Amino acid sequence: xxxxxxxxxxxxxxxxxxxxxxxxxxxxxxxxxxxxxxxxxxxxxxxxxxxxxxxxxxxxxxxxxxxxxxxxxxxxxxxxxxxxxxxxxxxxxxxxxxxxxxxxxxxxxxxxxxxxxxxxxxxxxxxxxxxxxxxxxxxxxxxxxxxxxxxxxxxxxxxxxxxxxxxxxxxxxxxxxxxxxxxxxxxxxxxxxxxxxxxxxxxxxxxxxxxxxxxxxxxxxxxxxxxxxxxxxxxxxxxxxxxxxxxxxxxxxxxxxxxxxxxxxxxxxxxxxxxxxxxxxxxxxxxxxxxxxxxxxxxxxxxxxxxxxxxxxxxxxxxxxxxxxxxxxxxxxxxxxxxxxxxxxxxxxxxxxxxxx
Numbered sequence: 001x002x003x004x005x006x007x008x009x010x011x012x013x014x015x016x017x018x019x020x021x022x023x024x025x026x027x028x029x030x031x032x033x034x035x036x037x038x039x040x041x042x043x044x045x046x047x048x049x050x051x052x053x054x055x056x057x058x059x060x061x062x063x064x065x066x067x068x069x070x071x072x073x074x075x076x077x078x079x080x081x082x083x084x085x086x087x088x089x090x091x092x093x094x095x096x097x098x099x100x101x102x103x104x105x106x107x108x109x110x111x112x113x114x115x116x117x118x119x120x121x122x123x124x125x126x127x128x129x130x131x132x133x134x135x136x137x138x139x140x141x142x143x144x145x146x147x148x149x150x151x152x153x154x155x156x157x158x159x160x161x162x163x164x165x166x167x168x169x170x171x172x173x174x175x176x177x178x179x180x181x182x183x184x185x186x187x188x189x190x191x192x193x194x195x196x197x198x199x200x201x202x203x204x205x206x207x208x209x210x211x212x213x214x215x216x217x218x219x220x221x222x223x224x225x226x227x228x229x230x231x232x233x234x235x236x237x238x239x240x241x242x243x244x245x246x247x248x249x250x251x252x253x254x255x256x257x258x259x260x261x262x263x264x265x266x267x268x269x270x271x272x273x274x275x276x277x278x279x280x281x282x283x284x285x286x287x288x289x290x291x292x293x294x295x296x297x298x299x300x301x302x303x304x305x306x307x308x309x310x311x312x313x314x315x316x317x318x319x320x321x322x323x324x325x326x327x328x329x330x331x332x333x334x335x336x337x338x339x340x341x342x343x344x345x346x347x348x349x350x351x352x353x354x355x356x357x
Contacts, residue, residue: 006038030150
């Protein structure tokens with residue numbers, strides 16, 4: 001096709017989904033360097049793209065917009081672009097893409113109730129939610145237009161923000177440190193509190209400063225503060241850094257440990273040795289994309305503890321893993337036994353191996 005001058009990528013999902021769309025965005029920018037690429041996402045997820053130089057503008061829409069907000073968005077994007085890509089197979093992103101550009105492509109779940117989207121999109125890709133990693137799934141949209149894939153997940157930070165992080169955290173330049181992200185958004189991805197405290201002691205004995213990170217969410221702040229009180233000398237930066245600043249802090253860390261969450265994907269992207277704790281989540285689809293993994297195959301198998309490049313993925317040992325369910329009671333407020341029972345010794349051994357201790 002003729003190189004488009006204006007492109008819109010629609011990815012109205014959670015922060016991790018937005019981050020894993022950045023290889024697609026970078027692929028488009030490398031193929032069409034003169035193109036102005038905008039991204040439409042949910043309000044509250046824009047921080048992960050704030051320093052991304054592949055993007056001209058980040059547009060936001062409420063997760064549950066009013067009718068007036070919907071009309072305002074539709075008017076602001078209507079035929080403003082040459083090409084629109086929907087990186088989510090849901091109804092709204094498909095309609096947004098249809099409104100935005102005369103040339104459109106996106107994902108469709110190939111079922112009778114979903115096939116109406118094919119008429120809106122023009123070019124479509126069958127969506128696989130089980131056996132294809134999210135990065136590779138997004139890159140299929142680039143392939144529709146003959147664009148060569150770039151596999152870089154982009155977790156960027158400006159020089160000014162990095163300077164601010166160093167000002168707030170002077171130990172970054174004087175002491176080795178490990179970052180722990182203890183609080184995922186949902187209980188079913190959680191490891192137990194006492195395990196984090198025990199792991200921190202293990203790392204402190206090896207001369208490592210412990211840094212606890214998290215968002216400004218009040219429940220998350222309270223949860224991490226309770227853990228920090230039981231880890232003498234720990235730095236708690238929960239709620240104090242932007243996502244771009246967090247990327248800078250992660251880049252200088254000696255190690256990172258976290259569950260299936262956006263910060264874990266960021267850590268993998270910047271190249272720090274990562275130990276990712278997975279239970280019911282499908283690693284084939286949602287495993288952290290390792291830095292410098294540039295091949296068109298899934299980096300992870302469905303079962304087992306594995307290591308690829310800078311990422312070690314530790315999976316719960318129960319026979320039902322991964323069950324793909326939201327906790328053992330099948331709702332996001334429930335916990336997962338496979339994570340709750342994960343021994344500290346397994347995680348500590350993976351950290352020691354990653355750090356060659």
